[in-house]
Amino acid sequence: MSAQSIGETEDTGVVPDAPLLEVDDLYVEFRTRDGVAKVLNGVSYHVDAGETLAVLGESGSGKSVTAQAVMGILDEPPAAVTGGEIRYHGEDLLKVSAQRRSDVRAEGIAMIFQDALSALNPVYTVGFQIEEQLRVRLGMSRQEARKRAIALLDLVRIPNAARRVRQYPHEFSGGMRQRAMIAMSLALDPEVLIADEPTTALDVTVQAQIMDLLKEIQTERRMGLILITHDLGVVAEVADRIAVMYAGRIVEYADAVSLYRRPGHPYTAALMESLPRLDLKGHELKTIKGLPPSLLAIPPGCPFHPRCAMAQDRCRTEVPAEYRLGLGRTSRCHFAEEMVGGV
Amino acid sequence: MGRYVLRRLLQLIPVFVGTTFLIYVMVWAVPGDPFAGMCGERPCNPAFVAMMTDKYNMDETVFVQYFLYLGNLLQGDFGETFSGLAVGDLIALRYPVSIQLAVIAVAIEAVIGIAAGILTGLRGRGFVDNLVLVSTLFLISIPTFVTGFLLQIVFGLELGWFPATVSSEATWGELIMPGFVLGSLSMAYVSRLTRTSIAENRRADFMRTALAKGQPKRRIVGVHLLRNSAIPVLTFLGTDLGNLMGGAIVTEGIFGIPGIGGLIYDSILNKEGVTVTGVVVLLVIVFLLVNLIIDLLYAVLDPRIRYD
Numbered sequence: 001m002s003a004q005s006i007g008e009t010e011d012t013g014v015v016p017d018a019p020l021l022e023v024d025d026l027y028v029e030f031r032t033r034d035g036v037a038k039v040l041n042g043v044s045y046h047v048d049a050g051e052t053l054a055v056l057g058e059s060g061s062g063k064s065v066t067a068q069a070v071m072g073i074l075d076e077p078p079a080a081v082t083g084g085e086i087r088y089h090g091e092d093l094l095k096v097s098a099q100r101r102s103d104v105r106a107e108g109i110a111m112i113f114q115d116a117l118s119a120l121n122p123v124y125t126v127g128f129q130i131e132e133q134l135r136v137r138l139g140m141s142r143q144e145a146r147k148r149a150i151a152l153l154d155l156v157r158i159p160n161a162a163r164r165v166r167q168y169p170h171e172f173s174g175g176m177r178q179r180a181m182i183a184m185s186l187a188l189d190p191e192v193l194i195a196d197e198p199t200t201a202l203d204v205t206v207q208a209q210i211m212d213l214l215k216e217i218q219t220e221r222r223m224g225l226i227l228i229t230h231d232l233g234v235v236a237e238v239a240d241r242i243a244v245m246y247a248g249r250i251v252e253y254a255d256a257v258s259l260y261r262r263p264g265h266p267y268t269a270a271l272m273e274s275l276p277r278l279d280l281k282g283h284e285l286k287t288i289k290g291l292p293p294s295l296l297a298i299p300p301g302c303p304f305h306p307r308c309a310m311a312q313d314r315c316r317t318e319v320p321a322e323y324r325l326g327l328g329r330t331s332r333c334h335f336a337e338e339m340v341g342g343v
Numbered sequence: 344m345g346r347y348v349l350r351r352l353l354q355l356i357p358v359f360v361g362t363t364f365l366i367y368v369m370v371w372a373v374p375g376d377p378f379a380g381m382c383g384e385r386p387c388n389p390a391f392v393a394m395m396t397d398k399y400n401m402d403e404t405v406f407v408q409y410f411l412y413l414g415n416l417l418q419g420d421f422g423e424t425f426s427g428l429a430v431g432d433l434i435a436l437r438y439p440v441s442i443q444l445a446v447i448a449v450a451i452e453a454v455i456g457i458a459a460g461i462l463t464g465l466r467g468r469g470f471v472d473n474l475v476l477v478s479t480l481f482l483i484s485i486p487t488f489v490t491g492f493l494l495q496i497v498f499g500l501e502l503g504w505f506p507a508t509v510s511s512e513a514t515w516g517e518l519i520m521p522g523f524v525l526g527s528l529s530m531a532y533v534s535r536l537t538r539t540s541i542a543e544n545r546r547a548d549f550m551r552t553a554l555a556k557g558q559p560k561r562r563i564v565g566v567h568l569l570r571n572s573a574i575p576v577l578t579f580l581g582t583d584l585g586n587l588m589g590g591a592i593v594t595e596g597i598f599g600i601p602g603i604g605g606l607i608y609d610s611i612l613n614k615e616g617v618t619v620t621g622v623v624v625l626l627v628i629v630f631l632l633v634n635l636i637i638d639l640l641y642a643v644l645d646p647r648i649r650y651d
Contacts (some may be wrong), residue, residue: 073554075546106557118548123570123645133556142559184556334453 003320015090019190021070021091021109022046026064028069028248030295031077039065041248047192047224054227054239054256055272058292062248063228070226071111072101088192110190114197116177120169126153126180127165131230133187152183156213175206176337182213192224193249199234211238212328231273236260236270241328244268247293247303254329264323264331264340266308302333310335350484351635355628362627363416363642367409367509370616395425399617413622422617423612427620430621433606438625440513441602444594445587448513452530453580460576464545465564475538479531491524508599525591529583535577540572547571574644581637588633589626621645 016278028040040062042059047053055063067072070086072093086093088108112300114117121129129143140148146165153161156179169177178198185193195214199207215238218225229235233244235256240260243251244267252265263269273286290307293299299306305315314334333339345610396402401409420429459479460578463472480488498520499507532639545568590604593634603622610618642648 032428040345071555073551102557102559104557105555113552113557115548119552121553121567121571122548122647124567132558132562136562170647 003263006209007088010027014088018087018090020044020048020089020099021226021246022087022090023066023070023087024087025067026069026086028065029080029082029084030075031080032296039079039248039295040069040296041298043245043248045243045250045253046082047226049224050190050219050222050237052218052225052227052236052240054229054237054242055245056229056232056242057245060292061296063245066245067111067196067226067228067250070194071105071109073105073111076246077214084114092131106133109190109194110185110188111194111196112178112185112198114200114203115168116181117173119181120177122169125166125168127167130180130184130187132166135185137188145297149183152225153180153226154184155217156183157182158183162216167335174202175210178206178210178229179204179213182210186217186221188267189221190223192226193218196228197230198227200231206235214238231301232271244271247298248295249303249332250330251304252330254331255326258329262340264325264329264336265304266310266335267304267332268310269339270307273314318324348635348639351638355631358631359624362412362581363413363624364409366623367412367616367620368405370611370614370619371405371408385493400424412617416621416624424615424618426614430618432617433549433618433623434603434625437606438603439517439599440597441495441590441604442588443513443515444522444525444591444602445584446519446598447518448464448526448529448587448591449580449584451519451523452526452533456530457537458531459534459570461541462570463534464538464541467542472538474536479534482531487524487528487591487593488597490527491521491594494520494524495597509601510629511601514602518600521594521600524597525587525594528580533576533579537572540575541568544571546569569645572642577640577644578637579641581586581633585630585633585637588629 023043023045026040026043027038030037030039042061043066045053045066052079055066057063063073065079068079070079072323074081081094084094088104093104096104100264103123104322113281120126121206124132127146128147131140131142134145134148135142139161150161150165153164158164158176158179164172164176164180169180172180176310178201182198193214198214199210205321211234214225214227217223225238227235239256241253241255244259244265246267252259254264259268260272263272267288270286272286274288275332276285288307291305293306299316300319301317302308302311302315305311308315318334319333320334320336322330322332323338324330326338329340332338399408412422419431421434423429424433457557459475463475466472495507498504506517509517509521549571550563550567553567558567588608592604592608594600595602595604596608605625607619607622609615610622
């Protein structure tokens, strides 16, 4: 299939039948004046064609950094990848040439960002920014690229695409900008799309439309989708699997259905409880006490213990291992099995 | 856009009247007799004084003088100097050299300043950055007359690389060194402005997007970074061109350039109110027009700017 056809090209380390994209035990540090911040401490996840992985967590949990490391767009320095592998079709992207990395970035893995207004270049038209991809990478002529750009804007359901293609980002509304961003990311038919909080800056109604659009495009093209968000509500509808991140680790990894039924980590449980619910109107909304830990000084033991309602002495000293809970579920909590209730 | 230009052009009228009036009054208010010393050691012949007084309406109030002057000016008559030369001819003779000098200065500061700014902005901290930082600080802190005389002595007289003074033909080659002196201060500012602008935009989200799109490095810098960083720099260069078109009294003096700066200087010393006002009026109009062009250029560079 597609993996095999790519495997035939000689100069790449592509392995047939390997998962589409795999992050394996990834470590990233930020070297700042105040010290070394351990931003990622052994993150692993994978995504296959047609599958949606949601990466969930508070700000600073490392969810965006993981994505940026995958794309190879970390600010290095101060950031540095200190360990692990990022495999695309089995080929470790951390070991390939800068040119190959750039090619994968363009054609294999695309990314859309939270704030489409600042992520688009303000002084070029939306059309130019889409066509740029087609002209530089595919060598299309201006007219061909323009036609294709209009088709892409049509695809993401921007009305009047032929007129809109000549407009600047600031002439678009928030939702339209994010659509344009999606159109741009689809220009070269990527196999993986990373969406970093694509709906956070948008109105609730527009959020739903964008999520629907993403889901639809993903199903149509059988893309792997990595959806980074802090919004459990968004995740519930679209994700196949969910990775919950805390202090640079994945603390829980599960399919969406079982995670919602029974969270396997107190942090996941707390996140779910802090979600406003219509059936509990009038009740005070629960919050998670305290702040996420400073990555310059991650607490010993389980990093979540200072904020955890279930914390015992053991949690303060012993780093929880990754407990396997069956059905591919994992959790980094000493009491994972009790939480899931022996599934 | 058209309406905006029209509005800006109409604004020129009150500015024109206001500046000419102020200049005229200020020159008139300078104490002393304009005709003193015009006739050698002896006091002037009363008949001569009466003739001049009548010619320049000296016995009228300053307001009447001004309006008579303005009336002539609007008919394209800049008036005559005390020695009977047409001020219009003087300007036509001396202004081209000053414009030439200003263009050279701006070209030098643009090329060197922007290049240094891009280099340091992209590289970040390091040897080149410190070198540029220190040398710009040096240029900024030294007054023009020091830079001027220094270059004149070193490159003009000692090394003989450039002519030390400018002849009355004022060729382009002769004007390179004066142009460098005139542009040196702004060159330092341009390089710093470029550096800051590049360093700031380098971290912008749209740069990350361009990188994520797999665009080649050259294109990311050349297309995405430079256009965004150019806006403040080009504004500065435009304003500076407007400033330098006003003549450079010090630089023109050092290198003996027969430009408009020297003309103003001499006219002020000689209390030639007509000449001073005529020249300044012209400079004011040039300055305002250059600024209008810069403001219009904004919209070309940054589509977010709207005028209507």
